[in-house]
Amino acid sequence: MGTMRRSLCSRLRNLTFRSFLLLLVLTTVIINEFLVHRIQSWRWPAMPHPYKDSEEEMRILFVSDPQIIGYQDESMFPIGSLTRWDSDSFLSRTFSLAFSYAQPDVVVFLGDLMDEGSRATPAEYEIYMDRIESIFYSARHVKKIFVPGDNDIGGEGRDFRSPFKIARFENHFENLTGIERVGFIDFIKLDLRFNRDMPLEQRKLLEKLKKHFTAPLRLIVNHETMLPKLKSFIHPILMEVQPHLLMSGHWHEVSLGPVSGSIEVGLVGGVLGYGVGEPSMGYRVGLIDPEGHVKYTVLWLPSRYIQLYAYLGVLVLVAILFISCCIMQSLWQQQQPRYPR
Incomplete structure (x- = not known):
């Protein structure tokens, strides 16, 4: 019973961590592809209302x-x-x-x-x-x-x-x-x-x-x-x-x-x-x-280049976190005592 509980907790932790990584990537996409352009347009100089007659x-x-x-x-x-x-x-x-x-x-x-x-x-x-x-x-x-x-x-x-x-x-x-x-x-x-x-x-x-x-x-x-x-x-x-x-x-x-x-x-x-x-x-x-x-x-x-650098930075961060998580999980599993069946 204890083994099943530990396995379930481990899966939940992995699911939560993967969801965090996915959320980080999606947030970067939304900011770069939508919010940044809207925010920049708010800084554009105000223009008078167009005349009906050109x-x-x-x-x-x-x-x-x-x-x-x-x-x-x-x-x-x-x-x-x-x-x-x-x-x-x-x-x-x-x-x-x-x-x-x-x-x-x-x-x-x-x-x-x-x-x-x-x-x-x-x-x-x-x-x-x-x-x-x-x-x-x-x-x-x-x-x-x-x-x-x-x-x-x-x-x-x-x-x-x-x-x-x-x-x-x-x-x-x-x-x-x-x-x-x-x-x-x-x-x-x-x-x-x-x-x-x-x-x-x-x-x-x-x-x-x-x-x-x-x-x-x-x-x-x-x-x-x-x-x-x-x-x-x-x-x-x-x-x-x-x-x-x-x-x-x-x-x-x-x-x-x-x-x-x-x-x-x-x-x-x-x-x-x-x-x-x-x-x-x-x-x-x-x-x-x-x-x-x-x-x-x-x-x-x-600047599109800043946005691309942001993508690169986030991808590197996600890769580092994911690899670190896998290593830590592997070390944690190796340290757990093994019970005879």
């Missing part, structure tokens, strides 16, 4: 450099699959939260949507498109503007541009250059590159686009920033377009500065810098009225 104020949510993780440079199964799933989940949750918070009239993607878009095979590209639709599903009914980055169509280092890469992007998204009018703003896509003076073809393009400016405000959206470029590179562009604001990505950091009478705002890179190792990530929201008054802020996100 002609009174335009709300723009900017997404720069999400760089959705690809397939060629990642580890093989299961590490690569787990990394892609984790990154996509993080992007989806944070974008949905930012979208709900900002309630934008338009979402502007400032390039580098995909980490390996310019090198992706046709099959990989189609999978990319499904993932993009799933990640940014919250914005399915809102106007979206897409600007390509070097990771999408090439153009950096040995990853050269090609007509095939450009055509593929335009077939799946929209033209590299053009004008998108939304409310009182002309969003001007120029696909600007500043490694040389403006070629004659680009000058003719600007003159052609200039004839189609219809909105009172003009906003250039581009992946590559103008801030560090020589005046001889950008002055002809600004003289032709005369933009009120320029928005760019690529740098993976926040920057603000005047550009020959206009203002350029460089966005937080990689809202998902997560995919490219950025510790600070966020979405930028701009509020613009018809008179050209601009308010903007960054909706900072919690």
Whole structure:
């Protein structure tokens, strides 16, 4: 009878200990995947209630450099699959939260949507498109503007541009250059590159686009920033377009500065810098009225790397506790007297 009682107590202790370990893991998951994002959103700056009429104020949510993780440079199964799933989940949750918070009239993607878009095979590209639709599903009914980055169509280092890469992007998204009018703003896509003076073809393009400016405000959206470029590179562009604001990505950091009478705002890179190792990530929201008054802020996100380190720490702790418990239980059983049957 005593042996049965000791056996039952031992099982209850093991059950309670295992339940504690399971509760510790579940608590970490709930905090990392749900509570942290909500708590961070409470720290976002208060935004005025949106106008019913978008002609009174335009709300723009900017997404720069999400760089959705690809397939060629990642580890093989299961590490690569787990990394892609984790990154996509993080992007989806944070974008949905930012979208709900900002309630934008338009979402502007400032390039580098995909980490390996310019090198992706046709099959990989189609999978990319499904993932993009799933990640940014919250914005399915809102106007979206897409600007390509070097990771999408090439153009950096040995990853050269090609007509095939450009055509593929335009077939799946929209033209590299053009004008998108939304409310009182002309969003001007120029696909600007500043490694040389403006070629004659680009000058003719600007003159052609200039004839189609219809909105009172003009906003250039581009992946590559103008801030560090020589005046001889950008002055002809600004003289032709005369933009009120320029928005760019690529740098993976926040920057603000005047550009020959206009203002350029460089966005937080990689809202998902997560995919490219950025510790600070966020979405930028701009509020613009018809008179050209601009308010903007960054909706900072919690560091995913800290969350992953927390997971690693908890798993190590659980492993240590579990192994210690097994050792202690084994030693305890060895010390118990054995009664003859």
